[in-house]
Amino acid sequence: MNVTIKDIANVAGVSYSTVSKALNNSPLVKENTKRKIIKISQEMGYKPNFAARSLVSNQTKIIGLIWPTIERIVLSTLVTEISNQINKTSYSMILSVDPVQTSLETFRRFQVDGIILFEENNDEFDASQSSALLSYGVTRKDDRNYPKIDPNHEQAMHMAVEYLAMLGHTQIAYIGDLSSIDPMQIQKYKGFKKAIKQHGLFLNEDYLIDTEGLDWYNGYTATGKLFKMTNRPTAIVGGSYDISGGIIRAMKERKLHIPNDFSIISYDNVPQMANMEFPLTSIGVPVGELAAEIVKSIIKLVESEEMNSIDVYSNKMMPKLNLRSSCARPRL
Amino acid sequence: MNVTIKDIANVAGVSYSTVSKALNNSPLVKENTKRKIIKISQEMGYKPNFAARSLVSNQTKIIGLIWPTIERIVLSTLVTEISNQINKTSYSMILSVDPVQTSLETFRRFQVDGIILFEENNDEFDASQSSALLSYGVTRKDDRNYPKIDPNHEQAMHMAVEYLAMLGHTQIAYIGDLSSIDPMQIQKYKGFKKAIKQHGLFLNEDYLIDTEGLDWYNGYTATGKLFKMTNRPTAIVGGSYDISGGIIRAMKERKLHIPNDFSIISYDNVPQMANMEFPLTSIGVPVGELAAEIVKSIIKLVESEEMNSIDVYSNKMMPKLNLRSSCARPRL
DNA sequence: ATCATAAATAACAACGTTGTTAATAATGAA
DNA sequence: TTCATTATTAACAACGTTGTTATTTATGAT
Numbered sequence: 060m061n062v063t064i065k066d067i068a069n070v071a072g073v074s075y076s077t078v079s080k081a082l083n084n085s086p087l088v089k090e091n092t093k094r095k096i097i098k099i100s101q102e103m104g105y106k107p108n109f110a111a112r113s114l115v116s117n118q119t120k121i122i123g124l125i126w127p128t129i130e131r132i133v134l135s136t137l138v139t140e141i142s143n144q145i146n147k148t149s150y151s152m153i154l155s156v157d158p159v160q161t162s163l164e165t166f167r168r169f170q171v172d173g174i175i176l177f178e179e180n181n182d183e184f185d186a187s188q189s190s191a192l193l194s195y196g197v198t199r200k201d202d203r204n205y206p207k208i209d210p211n212h213e214q215a216m217h218m219a220v221e222y223l224a225m226l227g228h229t230q231i232a233y234i235g236d237l238s239s240i241d242p243m244q245i246q247k248y249k250g251f252k253k254a255i256k257q258h259g260l261f262l263n264e265d266y267l268i269d270t271e272g273l274d275w276y277n278g279y280t281a282t283g284k285l286f287k288m289t290n291r292p293t294a295i296v297g298g299s300y301d302i303s304g305g306i307i308r309a310m311k312e313r314k315l316h317i318p319n320d321f322s323i324i325s326y327d328n329v330p331q332m333a334n335m336e337f338p339l340t341s342i343g344v345p346v347g348e349l350a351a352e353i354v355k356s357i358i359k360l361v362e363s364e365e366m367n368s369i370d371v372y373s374n375k376m377m378p379k380l381n382l383r384s385s386c387a388r389p390r391l
Numbered sequence: 392m393n394v395t396i397k398d399i400a401n402v403a404g405v406s407y408s409t410v411s412k413a414l415n416n417s418p419l420v421k422e423n424t425k426r427k428i429i430k431i432s433q434e435m436g437y438k439p440n441f442a443a444r445s446l447v448s449n450q451t452k453i454i455g456l457i458w459p460t461i462e463r464i465v466l467s468t469l470v471t472e473i474s475n476q477i478n479k480t481s482y483s484m485i486l487s488v489d490p491v492q493t494s495l496e497t498f499r500r501f502q503v504d505g506i507i508l509f510e511e512n513n514d515e516f517d518a519s520q521s522s523a524l525l526s527y528g529v530t531r532k533d534d535r536n537y538p539k540i541d542p543n544h545e546q547a548m549h550m551a552v553e554y555l556a557m558l559g560h561t562q563i564a565y566i567g568d569l570s571s572i573d574p575m576q577i578q579k580y581k582g583f584k585k586a587i588k589q590h591g592l593f594l595n596e597d598y599l600i601d602t603e604g605l606d607w608y609n610g611y612t613a614t615g616k617l618f619k620m621t622n623r624p625t626a627i628v629g630g631s632y633d634i635s636g637g638i639i640r641a642m643k644e645r646k647l648h649i650p651n652d653f654s655i656i657s658y659d660n661v662p663q664m665a666n667m668e669f670p671l672t673s674i675g676v677p678v679g680e681l682a683a684e685i686v687k688s689i690i691k692l693v694e695s696e697e698m699n700s701i702d703v704y705s706n707k708m709m710p711k712l713n714l715r716s717s718c719a720r721p722r723l
Numbered sequence: 724a725t726c727a728t729a730a731a732t733a734a735c736a737a738c739g740t741t742g743t744t745a746a747t748a749a750t751g752a753a
Numbered sequence: 754t755t756c757a758t759t760a761t762t763a764a765c766a767a768c769g770t771t772g773t774t775a776t777t778t779a780t781g782a783t
Contacts, residue, residue, distance in 0.1 A: 111769035
């Protein structure tokens with residue numbers, strides 16, 4: 060059996076309410092006895108009972124994170140970052156890898172104070188009865204009634220294309236998942252197309268290469284399609300960390316030189332980027348910043364919810380360009 | 392505010408204790424009123440308060456899973472499987488990606504009923520004050536005082552080598568992580584060496600190829616070392632799913648044919664194995680079985696702990712050989 | 724020394740459940 | 754009908770906290 064404040068009260072010879080106050084550092088109890096009680100509680104190995112505390116305070120101090128598809132390395136990194144950041148606050152994080160609806164129900168039972176939702180696919184679910192909810196990853200529908208945080212994909216593509224155009228590239232390809240219903244993927248290639256037009260470049264539809272998946276191998280295969288073309292691009296934007304890994308592989312296999320034969324910019328901004336087979340110049344919101352913003356927002360949401368000030372904002376975060384060595388001026 | 396059994400009692404016109412019994416399907420309340428109460432509670436959207444319930448029952452019905460390094464695909468699959476299996480019981484699972492010690496403290500605060508621990512590296516930690524604890528992944532020290540479940544790595548290697556030997560191979564290489572302090576990796580290559588000897592084959596130390604990592608790219612690079620040899624093996628055991636992915640890649644790049652040029656058996660037994668670039672024959676405990684055993688064990692542990700029958704067993708699970716098309720008789 | 728006041732501690736209610744005990748209503752044998 | 758017995762429901766204590774209110778003890782001015 061665990062030790063309770065009553066046990067402490069007994070050995071300290073005070074009432075349990077005094078113990079409670081002492082442990083919460085209330086000014087209502089004398090410094091002397093406070094010290095004594097704290098000492099005893101430590102000796103006895105007291106751990107506050109979570110259930111009791113949340114029963115009276117009506118809050119759990121837990122943030123739930125829903126992550127239905129635990130596979131991509133970028134999201135792994137993001138989750139780890141978020142976990143670290145949350146641990147610096149008074150909250151804790153728990154994770155559920157179940158489908159969204161199931162996860163929501165689990166968290167409802169738990170009465171978590173807030174929920175972070177990674178939306179990768181377009182599951183339908185009913186979030187109406189849930190606690191403070193913050194979404195990462197775009198939904199298709201626009202009638203969401205909860206706030207969300209996202210990288211500004213459009214801006215990222217704009218910056219990538221701008222940089223390549225500045226170097227003199229006019230034939231730029233995008234290798235990414237075009238067939239997915241995942242809204243995040245859709246936003247990426249739409250952003251790319253828009254950026255090409257904005258920079259006055261010709262949009263060659265053949266340069267939109269579908270990986271039909273998000274694994275490194277999909278990137279590898281799709282790059283093969285590129286080599287079948289007669290009129291090849293001089294620069295490539297890779298749709299994700301994993302995909303870009305496959306692109307590098309395909310290049311090396313054909314003894315092609317980066318950046319002399321092809322300039323490459325990869326999407327995503329994780330530390331691992333620097334340790335790839337070839338260090339790629341990349342574009343994306345740094346995961347650290349992303350995590351910080353997500354944590355800050357969900358906690359604000361949780362703590363303001365009492366006053367019902369839940370406004371449904373959509374925070375599109377600013378990407379950063381990380382210059383490494385995979386881009387150069389095109390050969391003439 | 393959430394609806395409580397008292398609210399239900401009010402609209403049903405009974406006492407709250409009757410509501411409690413009705414919802415718990417107690418024989419002490421008349422079928423008629425039971426139905427009425429259940430109907431009302433559904434209409435009002437009642438969700439039992441988790442904190443209150445666990446306060447009185449002194450159990451949380453939560454299993455915590457500690458997974459400090461969320462990267463490998465095999466473990467992703469295992470976690471998902473475990474989560475699914477747990478959801479079929481009356482328990483729920485929560486996941487922590489923090490270092491072991493931190494995670495243990497979090498779970499202690501939560502008062503989870505049981506903990507599943509994935510030990511990948513050799514962190515030191517103090518599990519003495521924790522609840523029922525079950526470990527997956529071998530520890531270096533032998534003085535653990537908690538039970539564990541593991542694939543029988545030695546047996547797996549035995550079966551792999553046996554199969555290859557049966558096909559006529561005498562020159563078998565192992566490509567895996569030899570430099571790690573991760574005990575699971577150590578067991579694998581030690582098991583391989585033992586198996587080679589047991590089958591009366593000559594153990595060529597050059598055939599133990601160090602990937603120095605667990606990524607697919609590590610497997611790819613290590614395979615390169617193999618091609619530098621003059622006296623090449625005819626068969627390869629890949630140390631993990633990811634590593635084997637890299638091996639396949641290296642083979643294809645050199646236009647080598649599997650299984651005519653090299654027979655390959657991969658470690659790990661996940662469904663994704665069949666969808667690899669090349670469907671590999673593999674050896675390992677099926678994740679489904681592994682998950683089932685883990686869940687069964689932790690629940691048994693949790694529910695028997697009251698009677699203090701925690702015996703420190705070590706369950707080495709039996710691997711299975713999955714025949715696909717990556718092995719053949721060696722060429723003469 | 725006496726009393727008002729402040730400081731320190733104790734007592735108690737509440738949070739939402741479950742399980743036990745007490746009270747009431749229904750049933751049936753005399 | 755009356756009383757014992759059973760079926761049904763109500764009342765209450767408990768779980769371990771926190772916050773509010775009541776009580777005791779110490780302090781200081783008169």
